[in-house]
Amino acid sequence: MIKSTSKAQFDELIHAPLRLRICANLTPVEWAQFSHLKQNLGVADSVLSKHLKQLGDAGYVDIERFTKLGRSHVRVSLTTAGRRAYVGHVAALREITAG
Amino acid sequence: MTSPKDPQHKDHAAKLLQSVEHETEQMVKASGNPRGLLTSVVAVSAVVFTLFQAYPPQAYWMALLYLPLIAWYVLAQSSRAKPRPLINTPSLQTGAYAGYFILCILLINCLRFWDATNIEEVLAKIVVTFISGMFLVTKMQAAYNKARVEDGNDQVN
Numbered sequence: 001m002i003k004s005t006s007k008a009q010f011d012e013l014i015h016a017p018l019r020l021r022i023c024a025n026l027t028p029v030e031w032a033q034f035s036h037l038k039q040n041l042g043v044a045d046s047v048l049s050k051h052l053k054q055l056g057d058a059g060y061v062d063i064e065r066f067t068k069l070g071r072s073h074v075r076v077s078l079t080t081a082g083r084r085a086y087v088g089h090v091a092a093l094r095e096i097t098a099g
Numbered sequence: 100m101t102s103p104k105d106p107q108h109k110d111h112a113a114k115l116l117q118s119v120e121h122e123t124e125q126m127v128k129a130s131g132n133p134r135g136l137l138t139s140v141v142a143v144s145a146v147v148f149t150l151f152q153a154y155p156p157q158a159y160w161m162a163l164l165y166l167p168l169i170a171w172y173v174l175a176q177s178s179r180a181k182p183r184p185l186i187n188t189p190s191l192q193t194g195a196y197a198g199y200f201i202l203c204i205l206l207i208n209c210l211r212f213w214d215a216t217n218i219e220e221v222l223a224k225i226v227v228t229f230i231s232g233m234f235l236v237t238k239m240q241a242a243y244n245k246a247r248v249e250d251g252n253d254q255v256n
Contacts (some may be wrong), residue, residue, distance in 0.1 A: 020115060026123035028251035029130050032180035040125055084255045090119060091253075096112040 008095050009088035013058050018043065019051050023086040026061065026078045034074035052076060060085055121249045130180040131244065136171055141236055143168060145228035152211065153221050185250050196242035203235045 014020055018041070025040050026032060032040075039047050055061040060082030064075045078086065143164045150158035217222045 017115075019119075020119060022123050024119040024252075025126045028123055028127045028183055028247045029180040030183045032126070032130070033178075036129070036178075036180055040122075040129060063106045080255070087253060087255050090116070093116050093119075097108075097109055097116060 007088055008091035009085070010092040011085045011089040013054065013060070014086055014089045016051070019048070019055060020089075021061070022048075022051055022055065022090075023078065023082065026076060027083065027086060029077075031064075031075045031077035035074055037076055055082065058082075119252065120248060123251050124244065125179065127182075127244045127247045127251075130182045131240075133175050135238065136168065136175060137236060138233065139171070140168055141147065142229055145225050145232055148207075148210070149215065149221055149225045149228060153215050153224075182247070183251065185246060192227045194242060194246075196239055196246065199235050199239045199242065203232070203239070206231055206235065 014023055021041055022037065025037055028060060034048070034052075041048065052061060052063060056063055059079055062079050064077075066073055066075065067078045147158075147161045150161050194227065210224065210228055213224055215221045
């Protein structure tokens with residue numbers, strides 16, 4: 001396993017199971033479409049929107065709306081602050097399991 | 100909510116870590132190339148590689164078989180999440196990925212020494228190339244996916 005680049009820092013906002021899953025899904029990609037994320041997580045639109053809004057309000061995710069071939073899409077990505085918080089939270093979880 | 104300081108919640112943290120790895124793996128697979136495309140590329144490459152050696156230059160038109168694969172790749176990419184470029188890749192450069200990549204090059208060079216002359220030998224060479232190529236490519240893909248999961252969960256920038 002490679003060494004974490006972020007200091008272990010427990011994050012209450014990310015710790016909620018679904019928000020942790022959202023971050024874990026977004027972490028290996030630059031962005032994912034809302035529909036793709038919803039399909040991976042197996043949750044309803046409203047539930048995902050609610051959690052994305054909470055993450056967005058904290059500056060952890062960036063939500064971009066765009067139109068492609070006349071259809072509107074929503075693209076979600078982790079911001080640098082969100083990535084730092086997520087990596088720090090994962091490092092904190094590892095510390096708990098190691099300690 | 101679980102307190103991070105409480106040692107009795109070790110199991111809970113371990114479960115969360117497992118779930119994080121599982122979710123990241125799911126997205127890595129979903130944002131990667133379809134399995135069928137990878138298999139088709141290896142199959143076409145095995146046929147093209149063998150026929151190019153057995154029947155040059157009549158077999159050069161076989162390279163056109165790559166065109167539908169390119170179209171497939173473009174279509175598959177348009178609806179997928181965009182993979183993040185790997186930032187810190189020690190496991191790619193020194194680990195299993197690099198080892199299987201070297202084995203791939205060795206395999207190609209070894210197969211060039213196999214001079215298939217009749218149809219049975221040509222077919223046998225295609226099958227051997229496909230099976231060994233598929234084995235190595237699958238291993239390389241697994242190593243690459245593992246590196247993406249580690250990179251995603253450990254690297255910020």
